[in-house]
Structure formats: C-alpha cells, structure tokens
Amino acid sequence: MANHYSIAEENYIKAIYHLQQTDDNVTTNEVATELQTKAASVTDMLKKLKQKKILNYEKYQGFRLSSEGKKIALAIVRKHRLWEYFLVEKLQFGWDEVHEVAEELEHIASTKLINKLDAFLGNPKFDPHGDPIPDVNGKLPSRPQINLIDLAENKQAEVSAVGSQSKELLELLKHKKIGIGTQLEIKKKFAFDNSIEIKIIGQAAFNISQQLAQTLFVKPLK
Amino acid sequence: MANHYSIAEENYIKAIYHLQQTDDNVTTNEVATELQTKAASVTDMLKKLKQKKILNYEKYQGFRLSSEGKKIALAIVRKHRLWEYFLVEKLQFGWDEVHEVAEELEHIASTKLINKLDAFLGNPKFDPHGDPIPDVNGKLPSRPQINLIDLAENKQAEVSAVGSQSKELLELLKHKKIGIGTQLEIKKKFAFDNSIEIKIIGQAAFNISQQLAQTLFVKPLK
DNA sequence: ATAATATTTTAGATTTGTCTAAAAATATTT
C-alpha cells in the first residue's frame, strides 16, 4: 500500500507484462521496440527495476517479472481496461479511439478511485476490446474463446476479443463493420493463402486474410 | 491546439492563477509557499514560463499571467472542477476527499475527453465546493454571492462556496455540518472578536469565528 | 571453430525539475 511507481516505470512494467504473455524470455530489444525507445535506455531501467525486485534480470540473459512485478502490472491493466470501459460506455467514445486516453488515465494512482469507478460501471468483466478486466485482487476472468482461424466451417460464433489495438487493425475492422459482439460464421477456408470467407449474420459474405483471422477471437455460439 | 505543458508547468500556472485573484502582483515566495517548494526553484520556472510568454515577469518585480497564461489556467481549472463534480456526483466521493485525486486528473491532456465528460455530467456550472466551472471557452459563470461576514443579521442565506479546500477547513465544516446548500441565518455579530452567531435552519444556534465566516460565501434567499 | 553479425551493456552527455548556499537586490527599521 506504500510504494508507488513513476509513469516511466509503470510503462516498462506493463510492456514487459504484455511481452511475457507470448515469450518465455523477454529481451531488451523487444521492450525497446514496444516502448519506442533505445536499447540503452531499457538497460538502465532494467537495472532499476531489478534493484526494486520487480524483475528477474541477469545481464545478457533476458528477463521476466517477479510475482511482485506481475501484481503491479495487473493493477495497471485493471485501471487501463476500466477506463476504456468508462470512455466507451459512459462518454460515448468509439472503441477504436480510447487507447491513447486510457494510456494516460491508467497512471492515476488512487486505488479508491479505481475501485469506486469499478462499482460505478457495474464491475464489468471485459473491456470494449473484449479483453478481460482483472478484479481487485488481480484475478482475471476467463471466457471460452478461440482464434477465428480455428473455428470450424459453417459454425456460428461471436467476436469476443481482438489481438491488438493498432490503429491499422481498428481501421480495418471499422471498415468491415466487425466489432466485439459481431456474430458471424466461416463459409470456407482457402488453403492457397489461408484466407477465409466469412459471413456476418444478415450481410453478404466476404474474404479476410490469414493475418486478420489470427487477430480475432471468437466465442462459439450454442 | 498544438502546445502542451508538463505537469510541473501546469501546477505553477494554476498556482499563479489562484494567487493573482487576490494579489495584483504575485511574488516568488508566495508561489513557493503555495507549491511547497523553494524560492530558487520558482525563479527557475518563472524564467521558463516567461520565455514561453505565459508570464509577464521582470526579475525582482513580481509577475502575473499573460492572457495566454490565463487561458491555460482556466483550462486546468475547468478540468479540475469537472473531475471533482464527477467524483462526487457519480462515484460517491465525499466533497471533502476529492481534491487530491482531482489534482492528478486535471493533468490528463485530451480536450475531447474533458468535453465529453462535461456533456456526460450535464454541463454543470458549479463544482461540489460551489466554485464556478469555466466553459469550453474559459468563460466563468457568475452567481450572486457574498461573503458570510457581509450578510445582514436575521437574513436567511444558502452556502454557495467555500474559500479554500484545506483539510483543516473541510474538517471543521464537516463537524459543524455546514456544506454547499446549507441554509442558515445570522443571529448576531459580536464586535469584540468579530465572531458571529449563526443558526442552521432546524438546528440550535452556535458561534463561528471571523476567520471561518470569511471563508464562507452565501447566496441570500429571496 | 572462427569470423561476421546482431544484441546488449557501458560510458558519458543532455534535459527537466529540484535543491543548498551564497550573492544581489529590495524593503524595513532606527
């Protein structure tokens, strides 16, 4: 309850948290790319975070968050996603325009604030991008969801999450009118380029690329 | 639309704005006291703000905000007071516990956010302390209010603002059960120590000090 | 296994905002 961390530190912790979801060893360069900074700056910060016992780090060896580090990361993720929910549900932001603002809001320290916000929003379990919101103890809710590319042909499903928040992806999804909750089914998978033909309920079928299918997560219906 | 300022700069601008409401010339030491820092640090920042044309400053002469500086200050005040309103009206914070959190929230940059928040809250004109909220153009709403010390004996009035947000004052007000909207009247003024006897509608009369009366603002009833 | 390449770290600078101690300017007192 005592400690708190600078915005720079929090951004590093969050970036490492996200990277270690897919990598078993996070590297200096990966963090540098993620945070749009230089490897030398990352090394400096790693030493600081190691000293604060937030990180298991030995030089040249890669690293992961300690359990303390994970706890901090989950608190930041919780704040980020609750603010995104607030922006979309209460302030009528588009779900594709909340990321930057939430990046700022997530650094507001008060835990009283975030817990009251959580209650005000009705303790939502998933943010507008379909990502799970950690609870007050850092526990993530689970939801049965699979990658769109793994959905069987002619099975209906509902979009439940997107794998990235990049401007480019969100622009494409907007254009295709795909969002969280969109119901669709796979009509055909093409072996040639791994593209798939999908059909949104009530619309004409169209093709999407393998890359796009891989960033979409769905919950099978029924 | 282009510029933005660091948190430190914004805090200086806001402090100077508040000080120049009562002083015609703001001094280095006043700002140092207000921001709990040292005069030397203030001088450094004054030079920077002068260079950015936010301040009319000549060394040893005192200073005031330029019109550009005033615009920035009003934008910060707007954010602060809208967030306070949000915290009290939507998140059920007590009106005496929102100041610190709002001090953090006021530095979130997005103007889109603050304008949408304003709309969500129903474009409130006064914050929970009774202070006026500047509109999108920095214009302050006016309300006929006078200092409690200037209220005539036996005239009823409603508390509309408090002159400070200090912990000490808010603690006292809470204990006396005085808040924005409290209806009261002056029973007697004592020349000896300038204390006054007031009576809250429906309660027994009691005495308050000159200092307290001077920090309370009221709107006469009918 | 050694050379070439890529990654990571170190060394030293820079910027922002702060500080202390001392000097300069202003204000007050006698």
Add this chain to the structure above:
DNA sequence: AAATATTTTTAGACAAATCTAAAATATTAT
C-alpha cells in the same frame, strides 16, 4: 540615510529518464 532584515536570484549540484557512440557479449553462418 545607514544598518539590518527580507526577498529574490545566481551558481553549482543532483536525480530521473533519456540519448549517442563505443565496448562487451552472444548468436549465426561459413
């Protein structure tokens, strides 16, 4: 108006977070 006190500014240092350029380590390719 001189002496004293106060306020303000300067000078120099420091911590946080960043950078560039060079050195150290690790990886890969021949």
